[in-house]
Amino acid sequence: MRTAILGAGSLGTVLGAFIAKAGKQVDLVSRNAAHLNAMKERGAVIKGTVDLVVPVSTVLTPEMEGRYDLVFYMAKQTANEVALKQLLPHLSDDGVVVTMQNGLPELEVEEYIGKGRVVGCPVGWAAVMTEPGVSTLTSKLDQMSFDIGWPDGHVDKRLEEIKEILECLCTTNIITDLMEVRWAKLLTNATFSGMSAALGATFGETVSTEENLYVTQHVANECIKVCHASGYKIGKIQGSSMEDMYGFQDEADRERVRPMYEAMKPVPIVASMLTDLRNGKKTEINAINGVVCKYGRQSNVETPFNDKVVEIVTGCEEGKYKPCAENIKLFGDLIKL
Ligand SMILES: NC(=O)C1=CN([C@@H]2O[C@H](COP(=O)(O)OP(=O)(O)OC[C@H]3O[C@@H](n4cnc5c(N)ncnc54)[C@H](OP(=O)(O)O)[C@@H]3O)[C@@H](O)[C@H]2O)C=CC1
Ligand SMILES: CC(C)(CO)C(=O)C(=O)O
Structure with a gap:
């Protein structure tokens, strides 16, 4: 062969x-x-x-x-x-x-x-x-x-x-169940890699402030909703249900899953998309958060948080923004704390 x-x-x-x-x-x-x-x-x-x-x-x-x-x-x-x-x-x-x-x-x-x-x-x-x-x-x-x-x-x-x-x-x-495993990995990449690239942050820093945590949680929840509306399920990674870990119904329920996100705090790794931005290269943003937005449009699920991540990372590619912590402010009124 x-x-x-x-x-x-x-x-x-x-x-x-x-x-x-x-x-x-x-x-x-x-x-x-x-x-x-x-x-x-x-x-x-x-x-x-x-x-x-x-x-x-x-x-x-x-x-x-x-x-x-x-x-x-x-x-x-x-x-x-x-x-x-x-x-x-x-x-x-x-x-x-x-x-x-x-x-x-x-x-x-x-x-x-x-x-x-x-x-x-x-x-x-x-x-x-x-x-x-x-x-x-x-x-x-x-x-x-x-x-x-x-x-x-x-x-x-x-x-x-x-x-x-x-x-x-x-x-x-x-x-x-390839597509279930794919969606489970997409969920973690869209959430932590997308936010790591947008904020110039480690995975830990994507949940290190209340604002960061709020946005990161909503990026994840949109991905879960889009996955379901598109007729797919989210599989397990290393035996854990990504959906149980990261999905929530409303604000009170968001508190319930807080520890699962905060468990990421010590993680020092950065997204390969952030490394690409730092090396002046195009990223895979359209294939990561952009895919969530695309499937969202096809299944009538709104994805304002993922849209914003795509906008920020594309803006960084084009020199309009820099990948940095202050970019959290670009989520503006989406953050309802
Ligand atoms: N790196 C990681 O830890 C992980 C990566 N992934 C995924 O795996 C994939 C690969 O990632 P990674 O190995 O980091 O990527 P790299 O960019 O390090 O490697 C890809 C290589 O492909 C080369 N290439 C680009 N265009 C062509 C072409 N037309 N023909 C042949 N070679 C080409 C690139 O060349 P050049 O150097 O000139 O750009 C580069 O050397 C990505 O989708 C990534 O998201 C998944 C899990 C972990
Ligand atoms: C999880 C991680 C960081 C592994 O390199 C990754 O897949 C990425 O961001 O591309």
Whole structure:
């Protein structure tokens, strides 16, 4: 099975290094020539919770040759149009693309690749590319996992084959409720990553003042309402119901879930969207909070808090705002304390 990782950056370099270390064929494909050249010279360097240097096979996207049977797709969602059009001639007739991005990427990727060819894989770990050729893994290997599933929930031999390769890195679960898991992860990304990017904040700081907490809670609650109105359910993450943790009915009920949000206070991580803003890059905001707004419009659920998060983060991309704590004031009259 000829395999590629398309968009081998922070996450993809880690996965590629572990597949190569297990002695299996994999090409690490990227548009980032400096990153690929560094890996050609000294191998993929993985730091952080592990310390590894692994020789890997690298390919610049326009130089892809032949056809792949399996492609782990790890470019940001902002790259979809370009990357997937580049990939299509290099995917074998029964080739499969595994979407490992945040958001709800399967439906959009199917538009380019075709229905029945896209397996979803929400990623339960984190990494950051710290210099060309180097990815720093911030999660511990024994706490990491992949979930893989077809959007329609069927289980087949293909999933077993993909699981065997992903297990070169970490535990991989075959799931039959992909969209529920996707919405559960979208809920945490829209809430804490969206607010982290809008406020230039750590996840902990998104709930550190009464105003921040109020807005963060309403971003989450809108996502839950939109999910239901769109005919989906919110699944569990590591055994916990995200909906029970974060959903509320009214102001009194909002107090009931306060401790679940406040449990985030010590968490020092920042959203990858905030890192993108700090590096002057476009973010995946339209694929995260923007997706909540889009599904909200389709199902007649108003999403003023998520709309505002999208507006602020887009404003930061355009230089109109800076990601900073004062942006909480931009929520204006939405905050009713
Ligand atoms: N990083 C994390 O901890 C987590 C990330 N995710 C999700 O996983 C996905 C990938 O994230 P991450 O690894 O951080 O992203 P990165 O930006 O680090 O890696 C993506 C790589 O794809 C490259 N790329 C862009 N366009 C193309 C193209 N046309 N062809 C080939 N390569 C291309 C980029 O090049 P260039 O460097 O030039 O931009 C970059 O090196 C995102 O959807 C993210 O939300 C999910 C969980 C955790
Ligand atoms: C949860 C986190 C921070 C892991 O990197 C993430 O998925 C993101 O913000 O993109």
